[in-house]
Amino acid sequence: MAARFVFGSGALVVCLLLAAAGPAAAQTPTAPANDDCLACHGDSTATRADGSSIAVAPEVFGKSTHSTIACVSCHADLAKTSEWPHPEKLQKVSCGTCHGQQGSNYDDSVHGRAVAKAGLAVAPRCSTCHGTHDIQRKGDPESSVHRGKIAGTCTKCHEGIEPLYAKSVHAQPLGPGNSAAAVCSDCHTAHRIQRGDTDTWRLSVIDECGTCHLARISSYRDNFHGQRTALGSARTATCSDCHDHHVILPASNTASTVSPQNLVNTCRQCHAQATEAFVKYDPHADKLDPSRSAAVYWTYRIMKVLLFGVFATFGVHTLLWFPRSYKARRELRAAAAAGGDTAS
């Protein structure tokens, strides 16, 4: 049998032994145990023919969240292989076999479509973000998708976004131990990531922002922009149209798109003739909060009193009138039947 792999000296012996057992196992191939795999791949110097490493450090894999899972659960085509050493070219690992929901979300995402539809070699697969044999749960601080590390993971590819995000109000509180501020996946979701310039995304980001900014989304939905976007109009400002994306800054920061200095220009993206007076409109006015907008609060209160007053007055009027009118109708009918006053 021609050795197609170059191994470190120790592993070579074991592999040759396994290869010798091959023909016997050919009729009823038994899946190799993890120890069998590590017998070769556990050698830190193991490489492919081209010299690239195929080593799996046993101590790294042993600490991963998949350490109790069989190698052939992921490298499924090896479960039925009887040829050892196995061919160099294996099937892609299908994480969706176990992680079905995440898998189908990914397939629909800009990342998944780039791989499947556009054939983009550099587009991320599961392992690009999650790692391979070192894979950890997202709650583990060592995980590449942990809140503290995810920005670093995404910006490995999205390099240009890193300095922008670093300036934003979302990145600032992300000091050691603070995971309260938004990271990439909070807004973009983990697996259903969409292109940022589509209307679908512009509309769906509103609810993403709203998961944290509860009062803001409620007041947004109560005003013109938010009512229109709620009904699917993309020709209306969503969160990111005014507050920018990545470089999101508080209004008190002069560099912010919603600072008093920049507001006219921000509004002019849509309202070309916007003036200083025009931008005094509050897209987040709250009719229940007099401290934010007293005029709106009192308008709402007065209108509600008027509404209640009118319906209470005429409601009673109607309830009293109905039985009397019913009686009048019967009297009229009786009179008509008697040949007196006619009904029509």
Next chain:
Amino acid sequence: MTPAARHIVRFKPYQRGMHLVLFTSFLGLATTGLPLLFSHRAWAHTLASALGGIQAAGVAHRFFAALLLLLFAGHVAEVAWRLVGRKEHGLLWGPTSMVPQPRDAVQIWQHVKWFVGQADRPRFDRYTYWEKFDYWAVFWGMVIIGGSGLLLWFPQFFATLFLPGWVYNVALVLHGEEALLATGFIFTIHFFNSHFRPEKFPMDMVMFTGQVTEAELRRERPAEYERLVAEGKLDAHASPPAPAWLSRGGRVVGAAAVALGLVLLVFIIAGTFQ
């Protein structure tokens, strides 16, 4: 011709035409505007989609708004012309005026006493107190909704006149709340007062045919009847019965309008109390 069968004209064709345009544009505005006011409700999404999207609904809303504003301007111009040009000062005071008068307050009290069997029915004239309320509610609503609607239609134009932006916040709340009041009132109180109360059920056709029988006028508006008789004007108002096409057409159009109003009322109630 017996008095019972004789018909008396109450509304001229142009007045009935104005009511037709008024309720058509009103229903159009309500249908295209309510989804925005209840944008957090599932039915609003369905209705907006049925209208071809909120963008198309917005275009239709502005069309009906322009129609209604033209109608309103026409009415104001007519009243101004009759006051100034033809010196019809009876528009401002007296039995045929829309202006509330002490007699109306007395008749409210008397009417309520009649409801509970403590008095005779008031001797109403050309316009009853609830009809005057309808008229002024629409008039006030036109100013409030029409004014705030124009502000929201042309915000940049008005902002260049240095109108501060928070005025649009107030306009938005006013527009929505007044719309709720107007639609809610028309689809319940006006529908009952004019059409659904047992004496009129299912529909008072006077705003379509323009006429009532002499007997009906004498019974429901004795003050007007006697005034017309005393002034010798009753014969001038007499008319043959309305043609069949008008009665039938009015019934179809009126029933459709009332049905649409009731559907919207269900939406409003579901949206408010869900």
